[in-house]
Amino acid sequence: xxxxxxxxxxKMPRWNLRQREAMLFYxxxxxxxxxxxxxxxxxxxxxxxFSLTQWDLLTPPQFIGLDNYxxxxxxxxxxxxxxxVTLVYTLAYVPTDLAFGLLLALLLNRNLRGxxxxxxxxxxxxxxxxxxxxxxxxWMFNPQHGLFNTILTYFNIQGPRWLLDPKWALPSxxxxxxxxxxxxxxxxLAGLQDIPAELYESADIDGANMWDKFWKITLPLLTPSxxxxxxxxxxxxxxxxxxAFIATNGGPLDSTLFYxxxxxxxxxxxxxxxxxxxxxxxxxxxxxxxxxxIFLTSGKWVFYRSVGE
Amino acid sequence: MATTQAAKPTRRLFxxxxxxxxxxxxxxxxxxxxxxxxxxxxVMFILPLFWALSSSFKSDYQVMEFPPQWIPxxxxxxxxxxxxxxxxxxRYALNTLIVAVGAITGNLLSCTLIAYGxxxxxxxxxxxxxxxxxxxxxxxxxxxxxPMYIEFKTLGWxxxxxxxxxxxxxxxxxxxxxxxxxxxxxxxxxxxxxxxxGANRLQILWRVILPISKPALAAIAxxxxxGVWNDFLYPxxxxxxxxxxxxxxxxxxxxxxxxxxxxxxxxASMVALLPIMLVFFFAQRYFIQGITFTGIKG
Numbered sequence: 001x002x003x004x005x006x007x008x009x010x011k012m013p014r015w016n017l018r019q020r021e022a023m024l025f026y027x028x029x030x031x032x033x034x035x036x037x038x039x040x041x042x043x044x045x046x047x048x049x050f051s052l053t054q055w056d057l058l059t060p061p062q063f064i065g066l067d068n069y070x071x072x073x074x075x076x077x078x079x080x081x082x083x084x085v086t087l088v089y090t091l092a093y094v095p096t097d098l099a100f101g102l103l104l105a106l107l108l109n110r111n112l113r114g115x116x117x118x119x120x121x122x123x124x125x126x127x128x129x130x131x132x133x134x135x136x137x138x139w140m141f142n143p144q145h146g147l148f149n150t151i152l153t154y155f156n157i158q159g160p161r162w163l164l165d166p167k168w169a170l171p172s173x174x175x176x177x178x179x180x181x182x183x184x185x186x187x188x189l190a191g192l193q194d195i196p197a198e199l200y201e202s203a204d205i206d207g208a209n210m211w212d213k214f215w216k217i218t219l220p221l222l223t224p225s226x227x228x229x230x231x232x233x234x235x236x237x238x239x240x241x242x243x244a245f246i247a248t249n250g251g252p253l254d255s256t257l258f259y260x261x262x263x264x265x266x267x268x269x270x271x272x273x274x275x276x277x278x279x280x281x282x283x284x285x286x287x288x289x290x291x292x293x294i295f296l297t298s299g300k301w302v303f304y305r306s307v308g309e
Numbered sequence: 310m311a312t313t314q315a316a317k318p319t320r321r322l323f324x325x326x327x328x329x330x331x332x333x334x335x336x337x338x339x340x341x342x343x344x345x346x347x348x349x350x351x352v353m354f355i356l357p358l359f360w361a362l363s364s365s366f367k368s369d370y371q372v373m374e375f376p377p378q379w380i381p382x383x384x385x386x387x388x389x390x391x392x393x394x395x396x397x398x399x400r401y402a403l404n405t406l407i408v409a410v411g412a413i414t415g416n417l418l419s420c421t422l423i424a425y426g427x428x429x430x431x432x433x434x435x436x437x438x439x440x441x442x443x444x445x446x447x448x449x450x451x452x453x454x455x456p457m458y459i460e461f462k463t464l465g466w467x468x469x470x471x472x473x474x475x476x477x478x479x480x481x482x483x484x485x486x487x488x489x490x491x492x493x494x495x496x497x498x499x500x501x502x503x504x505x506x507g508a509n510r511l512q513i514l515w516r517v518i519l520p521i522s523k524p525a526l527a528a529i530a531x532x533x534x535x536g537v538w539n540d541f542l543y544p545x546x547x548x549x550x551x552x553x554x555x556x557x558x559x560x561x562x563x564x565x566x567x568x569x570x571x572x573x574x575x576x577a578s579m580v581a582l583l584p585i586m587l588v589f590f591f592a593q594r595y596f597i598q599g600i601t602f603t604g605i606k607g
Contacts, residue, residue: 024426031478032485038476120593125354194525288440
């Protein structure tokens with residue numbers, strides 16, 4: 001590398017290697033920077049301005065300063081409740097989704113005959129979107145004739161009322177979402193291809209068992225995928241909307257009132273776009289803080305082969 | 310036909326490696342256990358889908374019946390031809406395909422370049438820009454969509470596919486982050502060897518990094534295709550004329566009128582599911598352990 005550097009430096013004496021690398025970096029990410037100014041910055045700034053206004057979408061927005069933000073914390077217990085519901089949901093769903101996704105990926109990462117069919121079966125539910133997905137689960141959860149309670153009656157167990165019971169509604173939604181574990185499974189599956197087979201072969205020679213190989217080779221080398229699934233799991237889960245919107249519409253007794261569902265109501269049912277924008281910005285700041293904490297601590301537990309070793 | 314194609318590399322590996330090894334019977338028992346686990350688990354994943362399939366052969370009345378019939382009598386085969394003519398299904402499928410091909414092309418081109426920058430090159434402000442990029446995903450869509458609509462309207466892009474395709478050429482945070490994680494897990498030695506041989510960074514990205522990143526690129530193509538195929542909110546806001554609609558908007562016709570045509574909805578959903586199934590089935594062949602790296606060594 002040094003000889004190459006030398007010849008290049010002779011040709012272009014104005015920039016040193018470090019500056020050239022930085023230039024190249026900005027050239028590489030230039031499409032994103034241009035896209036950021038074209039498609040993101042405007043809408044983001046606009047939504048921030050709207051969060052400082054009172055706006056019913058019909059008449060021009062009226063500037064009211066930080067009053068929308070004050071209202072969330074002091075005069076809107078439902079907003080706080082919806083945040084708590086979403087937090088509990090995220091804390092339960094994201095780790096479970098990661099664990100199941102990883103387990104499935106490990107099972108499906110094999111050169112077995114017909115493995116493609118199994119992979120497709122496990123992946124398919126995650127591609128079903130919206131209405132069809134939720135309708136199926138409403139049928140499974142139906143207290144009288146649904147699949148779950150029908151099976152439970154075979155064992156003489158009286159099943160709960162699932163989506164209709166304030167205690168069971170949120171866990172039911174978690175189970176419902178876990179059916180879409182295929183998304184994180186695919187990412188882990190792709191991540192597993194990045195682990196060279198040679199490492200396992202030399203571990204075999206050293207007489208390592210499966211347990212050792214998982215903890216000492218697979219998991220450490222898979223941490224980049226874990227970080228990805230964790231951060232995106234959090235970003236997406238805090239924005240959950242569709243399942244609750246169709247299956248429970250926030251009920252019973254607001255037990256599944258997700259934050260974004262509440263935000264949606266404020267924006268498009270109560271026509272309080274300014275207040276909804278403030279809610280969106282508070283969620284934005286919270287998720288950003290979570291991501292920053294995870295990202296900054298990731299140096300301690302995420303292992304990249306281009307960095308470590 | 311598809312199964313035999315997918316099985317080819319598998320069979321070769323079996324004959325060359327497993328049967329020659331003395332402990333192959335132990336491996337067979339292990340494989341059998343895994344098959345059993347997979348079959349057990351797949352029941353849970355397939356039952357609701359089977360119900361959807363069976364509903365697609367029912368009349369609206371039969372769908373509502375409790376307890377549900379697994380195999381409907383009579384079987385309404387005509388749901389399929391009727392549903393596919395109730396909405397211009399072929400036209401909508403073609404529209405969605407145009408958007409999907411455009412978006413996937415854009416994302417694969419831009420995201421690899423951007424992700425390579427984030428994964429491999431050192432520059433001041435890199436971490437800040439990376440977090441800024443991630444943060445653009447954290448602002449809830451319902452709030453962002455109104456300013457976006459105003460912007461695309463001034464550009465004259467409303468009722469065209471441009472709002473759905475052009476942004477992809479500027480990268481999407483989800484795919485950039487995913488690719489960055491993969492690129493960072495590729496040892497630097499592979500690149501340094503090429504650098505010494507006099508290759509420049511772009512050549513390295515094209516000739517060294519991308520060939521071993523096929524599983525990640527396959528994952529991105531799968532997610533992107535699925536995302537476009539199922540996307541509801543953006544087409545709903547940006548497309549107006551019914552001839553321009555995508556599949557997801559078309560499916561909504563079965564329930565936007567006064568009643569829900571369950572049988573038709575399920576039949577059309579099943580047909581709409583086929584392309585995603587096919588794309589996944591073919592793309593998942595890149596998820597075969599070992600093949601990616603053995604080609605590089607040596």
